Amino acid sequence: MESSRNSLAGVDARHHILSVLVENKSGVLARVSSLFSRRGYNIFSLAVAPTDDDRFSRITIVVDVESAPLEQIIGQLDKLINVVSISELAPEVAIERELILITVAAGAEERGQVIALVGIFEGKIVAVGHDCMTVMLAGTPDKVDDFEKMLRPLGIVELQRTGRVALPKLSHRARLHAVAGGTDQNPADLDRTTPEAG
Amino acid sequence: MRLTGAQALIKSLEMEGVEVIFGLPGGAILPVYDPILDSSIRHILVRHEQGAGHAAEGYAQVTGRPGVALVTSGPGATNIVTPLMDAMMDSIPLVVVSGQVPTTSIGTDAFQECAITSVTQGITKHNWLVTDARDLPRVVAEAFHVATTGRPGPVLIDVPKDISNAQMDWYWPQSIDDLDLPGYRPSTQGDPASVRAAAELILQAARPVIYAGGGILKARAAEALRELADRTGIPVVTTLMARGAFPDSHPLCLGMPGMHGNYTAVTALQQADLLIALGSRFDDRVTGKISAFAPGAKVIHVDIDPAELHKVRRAEVAIAGDCRIVVEEMIEALDGLGCGAVGTGAPAGTAAAERPGLEPWLARIRAWQEEFPLAYSQEDDGTLKPQFVVETLRDMTPDDTIVASGVGQHQMWASQYWKFDHPYTWVNSGGAGTMGFCVPAAIGAKVGRPDRMVWGIDGDGCFQMTAQELVTASAERIPVKIAILNNAYLGMVRQWQELFYEERYSEVYLSPDLPDYVKWAEAMGCVGLKVEHPEEVGPAIEKANGVDDRPVVIDFRTDAFEKVYPMVPAGASNDDIIVGPAEGDGGR
Structure with a gap:
């Protein structure tokens, strides 16, 4: 795909x-x-x-x-x-947008990487735990795809996308x-x- | 005026001009049955809800008015699922009202609860679950509007018992502006530029054929079609759903195309350079293998349902609109191009004057008709041929007799050998192929047209599925006549097993004597007759025609080995039509 x-x-x-x-x-x-x-x-x-x-x-x-x-x-x-x-x-x-919520496996060592990625993609950190973080991003489907792809190597615990919404x-x-x-x-x-x- | 929901429902049906309801009561619909006692509407108590649905279809097909059926919740509603699907496939306006458990019980698996709006979503044009008694008059008006406009079809209104019992203030929507249907706007007029393009194509064609479908009848366009054919001299095929839409006795009528169509109708479509598809939908039973169907033809496609356009076959000119209106617009456009009324020559310089002559094409068609007519042979002392029964019946009944049929070999013989010269005289199940359709549909047809003689041509397999409705017919004094072509087999399946499964007959034998059809008919209050030999056919029909106070059933013992020809095997090209049994294999 x-x-x-x-x-x-x-x-x-x-x-x-x-x-x-x-x-x-x-x-x-x-x-x-x-x-x-x-x-x-x-x-x-x-x-x-x-x-x-x-x-x-x-x-x-x-x-x-x-x-x-x-x-x-x-x-x-x-x-x-x-x-x-x-x-x-x-x-x-x-104009198309989609929202993604991802809980990614990130302990103390990986946390910095996640924060950097969220910063680059202009996402948000929603919650932080000992070994996990939940982050979100709203953007074009392409951008959401890329964000997901970049986070995937860290280990995705849970992920939900909304599906596309669009207006002319x-x-x-x-x-x-x-x-x-x-x-x-x-x-x-x-x-x-x-x-x-x- | 304060009414109960049930009273408002029946009053709404009266406001819609309903004359007759076919139905069967039960728990959840009980409140609605009470005001029927005080209503002008005739209620016909069927013996099974499927009978109510098919009777309502038969009524609708011969009158053009929507058929109405009333059933209870759960099994009452699921028993009418088959007629809804049948009406959906054949675009028959049908309004079914079902009872439902009280709103407070919905979702609890209550006694006789079934989410019938979910079940029937894909086989109704639309359906409604009424949750407020005040909505009832509006919903009934919406249901009749949706069922009868645009592409007609079945609708269902599900009415919970507490809604029937609730009080409401009576009102009646004054116009369609009072209806809540913001997404429903069927279009009827054809796009003028497309109509003109169609007329131009018509005048350029050397081998045109009009491919007339059931939409002609739905649109009451038979006269317009005749005008178009007469004016242009273009031959017409009438599909199974369009038999009677163009008179079989007209010299330009080629009869039925398709899997069991006659050679000329099938081959004329195949070799045409222009198909004028009017209210037809390129059904697989007409086209055969679609990639090989009419390969050299351009297509003009007129249908009121825009989704039918380009669905199966891409059209050069596609026109969404009502067949009667669009055909009339086409005639006007042809006028403008110099193709005037019959007998008037085309003025010089017009498109009509440049038109290729159709005579070579019509000559080819006439040659096919002579070489490959429908054929069977009835020996004087041989087994009774089903085609002989159909032809004798045709010759011994009035021209405007209404014929209903079930589904299978007998249906094809009826369509092939009857001469349909009037619209709305043929009632059958086309798209759905519903066995058991004949008896209840014939009853509904006779209720709709009591002035006409109504004959059902049925098979023995079909008859056994819904024969109990003859009890309804006897009780209600509905004098239909049923001719069973009894070959003791599920004949069409048997034919396929003979031809395509090496004569390995699997579960198709029914026995000619079990049941005893004469005794069964008599037990149901009908006159029962049995015919075994060719010379008995005429006298039995004469006797049946003389009975007008009760139904008649004639058990015709016909040749079990007779097959329906011509035949295009499923999935084959129409070019591979089999005209008749192979040499020496004929009357086995």
């Missing part, structure tokens, strides 16, 4: 991000996830939380487009009655239309030259 990633934004060609606005009702997440399982679509990661409007939640799904064509995944998702709209957030037009870049926000559930402007038509601001 590591080797297949390109450097663009931590997402290789087979992984696409869908930002799915759904009704905030019970059972909706189950409807979405069971659709993926019954049609054989693979999910790479999935994050869900209410939006500022409590009638709706946003599910950020990183889908594996090798398991099915993206247009078919979007088409089937859009048939779910509780799905309000779907946007594809191509890496070039999206400010420069694209006005022009980014939903690919389903709204007008059907193709996100591929969007200008991809603007550098990322954040």
Whole structure:
């Protein structure tokens, strides 16, 4: 998996991000996830939380487009009655972040190394014990990958990542239309030259 | 006005114009059965909930209105899972209301508790668990809206017992703006540029075929389809789900394509340079091996479900929209390109004037029709051929007779040999292939169209699965007629074992005499008849046609060795169609 990633934004060609606005009702997440399982679509990661409007939640799904064509995944998702709209957030037009919590084996001797790494990556030390430390980092998926890779040789006791969340870049926000559930402007038509601001 | 949830539910069904409910009561749905006594809605008490579901499907298929079924929680609800799946596959509008244990008991493994909304998530267009009696009228209105608009399909409303008993203030949503469906916006109009592109492709094609599917019937587009075919002179194949959508007697009708389609329909699709797929979905039973299907054809695909477009076969022109509206738009676009009404010549300089002539293509088609017609041979004193029964029945019944069938060989013979000249006269289970569909579906069809003669063409295996609903039919005075093509086998499986498993017959023999179908029919309050010889077929049908106060069952003892041909073996290319039994292997 590591080797297949390109450097663009931590997402290789087979992984696409869908930002799915759904009704905030019970059972909706189950409807979405069971659709993926019954049609054989693979999910790479999935994050869900209410939006500022409590009638709706946003599910950020990183889908594996090798398991099915993206247009078919979007088409089937859009048939779910509780799905309000779907946007594809191509890496070039999206700001992506992920959070990682790692408890790493670090006694007195290794503690300095961990503190240095946390400093370089601009993470945080959350807790310190005799033989362990818990640290966190929020950043682009690439950066989180690298952080994890650097800490791994020390011995990872426990690790949890949140999965990706994403929003369109400010420069694209006005022009980014939903690919389903709204007008059907193709996100591929969007200008991809603007550098990322954040 | 204060009502109980149960009263509000029944009143909501009345507001939706429901005339008939097929159902069977039980504990959790008890409160809902009480107001039925005071309602204008007719309730038909089935003997098994599966019967309620298929009857509601039959009703929906012949009337175009949603079928309604009412069942209790737990096993009542799971017994209707098969009809829900069947209706999902064939896009049939169905509203199922199930009882549920009280909200306070949900999650405790209470008596007859089953999380039926979870179970049916993938086989309903949508479902609802009602947790507040005040939601009931709105949810019923939403359910009917979802079931009948866009691509039609089944929905389920799960109503806990305490919600049925709770009091609420009656109201009725005045418009769809009062519904809570922010994510549901089915589109019906075709994109004008795509419609024009489709019309241009149509006028460039030398070997076009219209591949008409069940969506034509769902969209009430049979007339529009006929106009399109007449105007363009393009031949039409009608899939299993579209039989009757275009009249079999029309010179441009090629009949059914697919695994057991006729040679001409199958081969015309294979050799076409343009497929105009209207409300059809490139089902594997039509395409055979998909990579070898219609290799030289461009595709225009019209479907109301955008997810069907490009799903199986990429289309050059894909149009999401209602088939009737889009076909009418296409006709208008053709008009604009000079392809006017029948008999009017194309003005010079228009696309229509440059159009290649279809005569060579139609001549090829006619040659196939002559060379490879559907065929069987009935000896006067030989065993009774199932096709002969179907043809005799067809010839002895009114043109607009409704035919229901189960699933298997008898279904294919019925589809092949009946002449469907009217839409909504063919009721069968296509996508799901649900054995046992025939009897309850025929009952539902007769309830929906009491003015029509309704015949079921069933197999002996299928009949044994749901025959108990004939008790319902007798009790409710629903005079359906069932022709059992009794070959004493699970015939289609037997056919595959003969052809592909070296005649090793594994668990397919049923016996012609066990059960005794005549006695069984009589025990269920029907007229029971048995036919063994060709010369008895006509008189028995005549007798059955004369019975109008109870159901009739005719046990036709047919040739167990007869196989359905033509046949494209599963996974094979449609080019490898087997037209008939090999030399000397015919009437074994």
